[in-house]
Amino acid sequence: MPVDKPILVMGAGGHFGRFIAPQLIKRGATVRGMVHHDQAEAIARSTGVKDIARADLRDESAVRRALNGVGGVFYIPPKFLPDEAEIGVRFVQLAAEAGVDRFVLSGVMYPFITDMRNHRSKLPVELALVKSGMDFTILQPTNIMQSTGAFFWDRVLETGEYVEPWAQDKKSCYVDYRDVAEVAAKALTEDGLQNGTFELTAAGTISRNDIVAMMSEALGRTITTRTMRIADWNAQNMPSDPPFLREAFIDIDLFYSRYGFPGGNDLVLRTILGREPRTMRDYIRELATTSAGI
Numbered sequence: 001m002p003v004d005k006p007i008l009v010m011g012a013g014g015h016f017g018r019f020i021a022p023q024l025i026k027r028g029a030t031v032r033g034m035v036h037h038d039q040a041e042a043i044a045r046s047t048g049v050k051d052i053a054r055a056d057l058r059d060e061s062a063v064r065r066a067l068n069g070v071g072g073v074f075y076i077p078p079k080f081l082p083d084e085a086e087i088g089v090r091f092v093q094l095a096a097e098a099g100v101d102r103f104v105l106s107g108v109m110y111p112f113i114t115d116m117r118n119h120r121s122k123l124p125v126e127l128a129l130v131k132s133g134m135d136f137t138i139l140q141p142t143n144i145m146q147s148t149g150a151f152f153w154d155r156v157l158e159t160g161e162y163v164e165p166w167a168q169d170k171k172s173c174y175v176d177y178r179d180v181a182e183v184a185a186k187a188l189t190e191d192g193l194q195n196g197t198f199e200l201t202a203a204g205t206i207s208r209n210d211i212v213a214m215m216s217e218a219l220g221r222t223i224t225t226r227t228m229r230i231a232d233w234n235a236q237n238m239p240s241d242p243p244f245l246r247e248a249f250i251d252i253d254l255f256y257s258r259y260g261f262p263g264g265n266d267l268v269l270r271t272i273l274g275r276e277p278r279t280m281r282d283y284i285r286e287l288a289t290t291s292a293g294i
């Protein structure tokens with residue numbers, strides 16, 4: 001697709017969405033960043049976005065204004081909302097009505113694991129996109145390495161512990177969102193990735209025991225882990241959040257503590273990137289030597 005029309009990056013100031021615009025700008029695209037508050041606007045601007053559309057996803061007229069005149073859209077659903085599916089389906093419909101040519105959805109690997117609500121809420125959005133008439137690319141990232149940096153790293157440095165509620169010996173696969181961002185940008189600016197669904201993971205699976213060993217090696221001091229009861233975790237981390245959020249974490253704990261998050265076949269990501277995907281070991285080494293921003 002010629003990159004003559006602007007591309008709307010929804011979530012351009014979010015934990016993961018912030019990595020998309022720089023990849024698009026590098027490829028010569030004009031980017032409009034969609035954000036819903038001041039802090040996100042500042043982050044989006046710091047990544048090079050000049051055209052900002054302020055829009056809450058539940059405000060249809062603001063979303064229509066954000067979509068006006070764009071040729072491509074990147075969408076990453078806000079997490080753990082009871083109406084995540086409805087918001088996403090409506091966003092897809094509004095993009096189609098606005099005449100968007102190409103739509104990239106950043107969803108999740110295995111949306112069919114319906115016993116986890118953060119997975120099953122992605123399915124209706126995928127379906128709406130397939131029905132939409134737009135050229136679609138559905139990216140299905142596995143666990144995102146940047147979650148460790150965004151949500152846990154400061155506490156790891158402060159306490160010397162990496163604590164989660166799910167079993168520390170179960171193995172899961174991971175992806176660096178900067179690799180996902182590269183794929184998203186290719187899908188929006190080049191031909192070859194439209195009308196496809198792609199699972200994105202680095203190779204292999206690792207446990208939290210493995211991750212703390214990587215952290216210890218990178219930091220040169222011992223980092224330990226333990227498994228906190230989910231009830232204690234929810235009470236400590238989400239005491240006043242709505243029940244839906246705590247229930248979502250119980251879903252995740254039940255699945256991850258029993259199965260981990262199997263997978264780790266990197267064929268698709270390696271093929272699209274034309275290089276080896278970044279690994280968790282690389283990511284943790286970078287975290288240990290860089291203050292922020294990865």
Ligand SMILES: NC(=O)c1ccc[n+]([C@@H]2O[C@H](COP(=O)([O-])OP(=O)(O)OC[C@H]3O[C@@H](n4cnc5c(N)ncnc54)[C@H](OP(=O)(O)O)[C@@H]3O)[C@@H](O)[C@H]2O)c1
Pocket residue numbers: 010011012013014015016017035036037040055056057058076077078079080107108109118141142143144145147
């Ligand atoms: N964490 C993982 O390992 C992982 C793995 C695979 C898939 N995912 C999926 O990745 C997605 C994003 O995760 P996340 O932690 O970045 O979620 P998030 O913090 O909820 O944010 C997603 C984006 O939506 C924006 N947003 C939130 N509410 C909005 C609203 N009402 N109107 C407009 N924009 C709004 C956020 O902006 P602000 O940040 O500025 O509020 C952010 O840019 C989720 O759907 C999650 O299920 C996560």
